[in-house]
Amino acid sequence: xxxxxxxxxxxxxxxxxxxxxxxxxxxxxxxxxxxxxxxxxxxxxxxxxxxxxxxxxxxxxxxxxxxxxxxxxxxxxxxxxxxxxxxxxxxxxxxxxxxxxxxxxxxxxxxxxxxxxxxxxxxxxxxxxxxxxxxxxxxxxxxxxxxxxxxxxxxxxxxxxxxxxxxxxxxxxxxxxxxxxxxxxxxxxxxxxxxxxxxxxxxxxxxxxxxxxxxxxxxxxxxxxxxxxxxxxxxxxxxxxxxxxxxxxxxxxxxxxxxxxxxxxxxxxxxxxxxxxxxxxxxxxxxxxxxxxxxxxxxxxxxxxxxxxxxxxxxxxxxxxxxxxxxxxxxxxxxxxxxxxxxxx
Numbered sequence: 001x002x003x004x005x006x007x008x009x010x011x012x013x014x015x016x017x018x019x020x021x022x023x024x025x026x027x028x029x030x031x032x033x034x035x036x037x038x039x040x041x042x043x044x045x046x047x048x049x050x051x052x053x054x055x056x057x058x059x060x061x062x063x064x065x066x067x068x069x070x071x072x073x074x075x076x077x078x079x080x081x082x083x084x085x086x087x088x089x090x091x092x093x094x095x096x097x098x099x100x101x102x103x104x105x106x107x108x109x110x111x112x113x114x115x116x117x118x119x120x121x122x123x124x125x126x127x128x129x130x131x132x133x134x135x136x137x138x139x140x141x142x143x144x145x146x147x148x149x150x151x152x153x154x155x156x157x158x159x160x161x162x163x164x165x166x167x168x169x170x171x172x173x174x175x176x177x178x179x180x181x182x183x184x185x186x187x188x189x190x191x192x193x194x195x196x197x198x199x200x201x202x203x204x205x206x207x208x209x210x211x212x213x214x215x216x217x218x219x220x221x222x223x224x225x226x227x228x229x230x231x232x233x234x235x236x237x238x239x240x241x242x243x244x245x246x247x248x249x250x251x252x253x254x255x256x257x258x259x260x261x262x263x264x265x266x267x268x269x270x271x272x273x274x275x276x277x278x279x280x281x282x283x284x285x286x287x288x289x290x291x292x293x294x295x296x297x298x299x300x301x302x303x304x305x306x307x308x309x310x311x312x313x314x315x316x317x318x319x320x321x322x323x324x325x326x327x328x329x330x331x332x333x334x335x336x337x338x339x340x341x342x343x344x345x
Contacts, residue, residue, distance in 0.1 A: 061237060
C-alpha cells in the first residue's frame with residue numbers, strides 16, 4: 001500500500017493498551033466537545049489537550065455541545081514529547097489510533113492543521129458504512145427543479161479555489177457553497193449537508209481569492225490568525241459568511257456530479273466514467289493528478305489493507321451513483337470556469 005502525503009509527516013499507528021493506561025493518569029486542563037454535521041445525525045468529537053491555543057481554536061472552529069454527553073470519539077493533543085509525561089520516546093512521531101476505544105493520541109502537538117487532519121480521519125473511521133467523509137468543496141448549482149449537488153475535488157494546488165471564486169463572480173450563474181473543504185455524504189441517498197463549522201480554517205491566499213477585499217474591510221472578530229503556524233498570517237479561522245457572503249448555505253443537497261480538477265498538459269485525455277475510480281485510487285504512475293496528495297489522502301486512518309479496501313468501497317459507491325467529470329486547469333481562470341460549466345451543463 002502506498003504512503004500518503006500526511007503519513008510521511010506523521011503516520012497512523014495502532015494504539016496499544018500501555019499508552020491508554022498511561023493517559024488515564026494524566027490531568028489535561030482543556031476539554032472541548034464539538035458536533036460535526038452529517039446527513040443523518042452528527043459525530044460528537046471530544047478534544048482534550050494541555051495546549052490552550054489549540055483548544056481555543058478548536059472551540060472557535062466548531063459548534064459547541066452543551067452538557068457532557070458521551071463523545072463518539074476523542075482526540076488527545078499533547079503539547080510536549082512523550083518523555084515529558086514520563087513515557088517512552090517511541091510514542092513520538094506518530095498518530096496513535098484505537099479503533100476499539102475510538103481514541104487518537106498525538107504527542108508534540110502544535111499545529112492546528114494537524115487537528116483538522118485528525119478530525120477528518122476520526123470522522124471517517126467512526127461513521128457507518130453508508131456515510132463517507134470526502135475531501136472536496138460541496139456546491140449546490142442551479143435553481144428549483146434544476147438544482148443539484150456537485151463536489152469539486154482535486155489535489156492541493158490544482159485550482160479548486162480559483163474555480164469556485166470564478167463561479168461566484170460569474171453573472172447569472174446560481175451557486176451556493178455548503179462545505180468549503182470537506183464533509184459527509186450518505187452513499188445510499190446521495191444527501192450531503194454542511195459540517196456546521198462556526199469558522200473555517202483556510203489559507204489566507206484562498207480567502208483573498210474568494211474575497212479580495214476581505215482583510216481590508218473585515219470587522220473585528222470576523223477572523224482569527226492561526227498562531228500555531230510559523231507564518232502567522234498564512235492561515236486563519238474565518239466566518240464562512242465573511243468569505244462567501246450570501247452564497248454560503250447550511251441546506252442539504254443531493255450529490256449528482258463529481259468534478260475532479262487537475263493540472264495536466266493541454267493534450268491530456270481524461271479517463272472514462274468506468275475507469276475513474278481506478279485512476280483516482282492509483283498510488284503511482286498517475287501523472288500530475290495526485291501532485292503530492294493521493295486520492296486516499298492523509299486525513300484518512302488507513303492502518304492496514306482492510307482500512308484501505310473499506311474506503312475504496314465507499315469511493316466506488318459514490319462514483320457509481322454520480323457523473324464524474326475531469327476539468328483540466330491548463331489555461332486562464334476564465335477558461336477553467338468555462339470548462340466547468342460545459343462539463344456540468
